[in-house]
Amino acid sequence: MAERPFIHPYIPNSVPATKQAMLDELGLKSVEEIYAEIPERLRFKGRLEIPAPILAERDLERHMVGLLGKNTSCEEFLNFCGAGCWQHYVPAIVDEVINRAEFVSAYCGGEYSDLGKYQARFEFNSQLGELLDLDAVANPIYDWGDVAGRSFRMASRITGRKRVLYPRTMSPMRLAEAKTLCQPEVMPTHVRLEAVDYDPATGCMDLVDLDRKLGDDVAAVYLENPGYLGFIEAGAAEIVRRAHARGALAIVGVDPIALGVLVPPGSIGADIACGDIQALGMHMHAGGGCSGFIAFRDDDPVYAQECPLELYTLLETEAGEYAVAEAIAERTSYGARDQGKDWVGTASGLWTIAAAVYMTVMGPQGFKELGETCIARAHFAAKRLAELDGVRIRLSPAFFKEFVVDFAGTGTPVAEINTKLLEKGVFGGKDLSAEFPELGQSALYCVTEYHSQADIDYLAFALKEVLA
Amino acid sequence: MSASAHGSETPKDKVGRLARLRREGGALHDYRAPHWDEPLIMEMGTPGERGVLVPLAEPDVTAAIGAAADYIPEGMARAAAPDLPEISQHQALRHYLRLSQMTLGMDLGSDISEGTCTMKYSPKLHEELIRGHKAADLHPLQDESTMQGLLEIVYACGEYLKTISGMDAITLQPGGGSHAVYTNACVMREYFAARGELPQRNEMITTIFSHPCDAATPMVAGFKVITVMPDENGYPDLEAVKAAVSEKTAGCMITNPEDTGIYNPRIDEYVKVIHDAGGLCFTDQANANGILGVARARDAGFDACHFNLHKTFSSPHGCEGPATGAYLVSDTLAPYLPVPLVTKVGENYHLDYDRPQSIGRVRGFLGNWMGVIRAYAWIRNLGADGLREVAEISVLNNNYLDNLLMAIRGVSRPYAEGHRRLDQVRYSLETLKQETGVGTEDVRGRMIDFGIQSFWMSHHPWVVPEPFTPEPCETYSKADLDEWAAVIKKVSDEAYADAASVKSAPHSSSIARMKRLEALEQPDQWAFTWRAYQRKIKEKR
Structure with missing residues (x-):
């Protein structure tokens, strides 16, 4: 029995006549002539150990639904x-917007072709800035632990100091991410992280221990509000004041969904705020709904200049419309490779649009x-x-x-x-x-x-x- | 010409006719981008309007607890309400739908333009699967027994990626390609720390045509970075690599093929040079589309590699994430992978946190496993032969497009004359610029008038002058390739005939040309939020 040609719905040029026409145009007998660029000794001769394909969409759907069906969701329990x-709760309008094919399938198109994506980003940054009471919000990246570590590094670059204090009640998982970013002690560019004890009765930061550890070599004091263990950090304003008194920056980690009722970081003098936007309209996705943000003061350009993440500014056009474009891009790794501020990459764009819609409808x-x-x-x-x-x-x-x-x-x-x-x-x-x-x-x-x-x-x- | 005029033509004739039409510029899209002139959401709505109502505490709850405000310590309550929009639901929906319309996503257009990004079709079935509550509404700390389906998918996908790369172990924790590359820098660091070779081995070697993250992430991990430039043929200079290695070399982090699309046939010699110096070798395989089932990182001697599940393995790009980086290593580096790893014991799947030599974490919880579900479905749908077909068609498409582009006035392809490229090509418009004054950024602006996404030029620095980098992966039809080339030809023709009209493009975009560009650099002009804009710009007008 002759083998049927492999024609796949995602691969239009898998139609043999098309493939042949293209090869003919190039004067090639087969694609192997192109692969001759890879020497024989580097070619893979075996067969990939992958099960036989499940070709029909219905069959694949049955297979996938069967697998996912083994999970028990938080809707069931x-x-x-x-x-x-x-x-x-994720309002239905949030899913409606982020499931739009234009947003799901867009990548790094430019300011003119992807205006809507850029504007949505700016609206996200602006609304989050309102919740945080801070003028500058950067384009979010992986998650809270990651942006905590990046904030520590940012503070270290701004102050030229190498020690950061954090609350002992900080999430150990977040701390582990931050520690990876701040490097082991053996590295010369290591930033030392030191825990401040907590009051065993309340969980709030022990201010005596803070004073003991707070020296002129401290780049930043980090606090969380609400803390990982749920409590509201009653001493937040005082911690910020004491950090500033020693020339250290104050970094406030925050769950922004609490900021309809809790004091925002900007109002208590935070220099940098960081946290996760997952609560703002993201399904949990087994943790995949997380996305970390960094926000900061804009009265001194050093914060923007040392921020590792992308920044977007509002502009106007010759016709008086709004436009949005990336600002001071040369400082990022895309602009300066290993001379840049940490690195940026594909992060969590769709989640920022979800959060923009969420903040809009919540009001x-x-x-x-x-x-x-x-x-x-x-x-x-x-x-x-x-x-x-x-x-x-x-x-x-x-x-x-x-x-x-x-x-x-x-x-x-x-x-x-x-x-x-x-x-x-x-x-x-x-x-x-x-x-x-x-x-x-x-x-x-x-x-x-x-x-x-x-x-x-x-x-x-x-x-x-x-x-x- | 009516359809009946072609009634007797064969399918092959039809393909040829359409291609001719397109190449002559007869079938280009005369695109008009949606132009809504939409205000910012912060300027919309009316005080008092509501977008969604939230549950209020039940009377019994309130009776038992009293006022919520009483539980907020002094000074910790918010004093002034945030100045967020107050807008009804339909008006909010309409606004964001308009923004979506003014975004030329790949599903609508042709993202052949976005080279180095592998903009391939993301099957809609996958989206349906990840949006269901059995995937979307899982908590990462749920008991393993209630996530066996997800863990099975992740484990199996890991096994497939291992066979595709030839590596021995995998983590799917990184939240993107650059994050996986960063994970590599941390894993290598831990390897040398365990051997007591830090901080002596503090140098990482990369090449200028490797992605910027191959230079930036080892810097973040604490390494000094050495960047090797290309030789006259476009290959990383082997002599320069030899000169760079020493007892300080921790390793190399390089791409192959690089952004130029040129496969380095001596890659194993580079690996040997690094290994002989006691270093480790990582290859950045964000763009693995052209080598699936054809060549494997481990077979070239590499100790580690990564894949972007949102590029090669079909996950959509979502306006730049969320994404998933798959990071793979040999047995030597496996002990250092971040926790947790997914393991299989008997018929059950587990999260293994008991890994004393692990670097710890690069990401909270588990990772962006939406991307893993999609990649798993994609691989199962294609099978081994299908993956190979993906690679072959990508490479064929690229060479077919190359043939069309190289016939266009003003386009050149630097380096390695006589060698074919694999999945992408870095071209130059230097000639066009010299002869017409129209450069790559101008062409980029004009393309979108034809409904084609602006092309990716190059990462910085521009080693190739006036660069552009298309990547016509397996998703695109022959007609798509013909159309893309026809757009470039059309713009080139325009440049030679009327350069000013190209330089003033785009002409039918959602907005006119941007101004006040000094705001991109000046602190008193930039405004990262609406409140900053009002303070700096609006109030001063």
Whole structure:
């Protein structure tokens, strides 16, 4: 039986007559004559170990749906895990816009051909700047840990100092990313990261320890608000003041969805803010919804000049329209290779458009109401859980949407509780027992506007059963 | 001419006729970009309008908790509301749809222009799959047992990429190609740290035609970077590499084929030079389209390589991300990969965090695994023969386009005369510029009047004068290639006939020519946000 030619719907020139016509035009017998550029000794002679193709689209869809069907989603189970990737409601309009083929399939086209992409970016930067109370917002990149590390390096370049202080309550995962960026001690360009202790009663930064560690060699003091462990950093303004008093910069890490109700970094004097936009309209995508931003003051150009990420400015045209173009591009790795400021690359463009739409439809009132709902429901959940025998809430009573639940008094480890909760259709809070052993058998629970009172009641019921 | 006039022609005749038409400029798109003159969203709406309503706390919740404001410490509440838009939902939707219309995404146009980016078709089935709740609404810290489908996809995709590269181990944690290249710099650093060879081995060698991230990311990792220039044939100068290596050499991070599309046939000799000096070799395979199933990084002696799943493996580019970098290494470097890795034990898949020699993390959680789901589906759809067909057609398309472009006045192709390029070519419009005054940036501006995305010129610095770099991957039909070449020919003809009309282009774009360009450099003029614009520019008018 003669083999059918391989004609693939994604490869128009796989039609044999077309291929032949092109070869004829080039005077070639086969593509092998082009591959003669690769010497025989470097050619792959074997066969790739890839299963037989699933050609028909329906068959491929069946196969893929079968695989993905093995997952259990946070729509099927009730999820109370956050820890840096949070389940908030994504308004349908956000998905509608970012699923537009023009946005999904665009890349680095220019200011004229891709005006809409550039304008959406500028609108994202502008709206986030409003939430943060900062005049300059750069084009986001990978995630919070990454931009924290980049902010530390940026502060080190601005101040010429090599030491950065961070709160011991910082997410260990974020810290690991930042440490990779700040290099091991053996490297001459290493930036030293040093933890500041926390008040064991509240989780807030220990100001005595801060003073002890804050010297004239400190490039920046980094604080998080809300902190990784959920509490609101009550000393934020004071920390900024003390950093400035020693000539250090103040970097505030922030979950921007809280800024309808919490004080923005710019209002307490932050020089640089960083954080993740995932909460602003991104599905979690198993963590793929994360995207880190950097924002900063614009009253001194050194911040923009040392910023490693792309910056876009608003311009006008000869016809009086708006245009948007990349500014001071020569300082990036695209402009200056190894002489540039860190590096940039393909990052998370589509997510910035999602966040732009999200901030637009939320508006000032939406952010305020959402913040209030998060606080109310999270505290309601904490209250319900604290009623269970042996369960207590740790750290500051002032938290936003996440809080630490200590199960030590129940005699059951968090890992076991979470496994048993799966049988009840619940993803429990993040197990903190390895990251913060001093907090006992604790878990970080997350409650947002996504969860109704009934969801919280069910969680309390499920935990009661599990702990019985 | 009516359709019936061609009733008797064969399919081959039809192809030829359409191609002739296009090459004569008869079938170019007389494109008119949407022109909405849309205000900024910050200027729209009316105070009080709402775009979406959010859930409010239930009465029982409020009764039990009281006012949310009471839980915010003194001085930590927001004083003034953010000045965000207040706009109803339809008006917001309309605004962003208009912006989408003023974006010439690849699905609409021809992104042959965006060389080094491998702008290929991203199948719509993939988008449907990643948007479903079984993929989109997963929390990264969910118990492994509830993510077995995702982990199976990631594991299997990793196995396929291993066979495609010949490497032994993989991470899919990096959030883009440059991020994978950065991961390599960190892995190499850790390797030498473990051997006690830091900071002595602090030099990384790259080439000028390798992507800027091959120079920038080792710098971020703490290495001193040495950049090798091309020899007269366009290959990285082997003598310069030999002169650069020493006991300080940590390794090299290079591309092959480079941006010029020229395959370096002595690549294994370069690898040997670095290895003999005790260094490690990484090859940047962001653009692997022309070599799938044809040549493998490991077979040329490399210790590590990467792929961009958003280039070669079909994931869409999404206005520059989110993206996925696949980073692959030999057994020697495997212990240093970032955590967690996906492993398979029996029939179950796991996330392995217990890797004491790991560099730690380059990315939070797991990675952008939307891209992995798409790449997996794409590879399963094509199989081994299909991947090979992708490579062959990419290379054929490129040489076919090259044949058309080299016949156009003002276009030249520097280096390696007599050698064919693989997946892309870096051309020069230096002759056009000298003879007409029309340079590559002018041509770029004019192309979009024909509905074709402006072409990618070159990374900096411009070693090739007045450069442009098309990459006609397997997605494009012969007619697409003919059209693209016809646009370049048309603009070249215009340049020789009426240079001013090219230099004043684009003529039918969404906006007129930009002005006040000093804002791109001057602090008192640039405005990165609307509030900055109002303060610096608007209030002073």
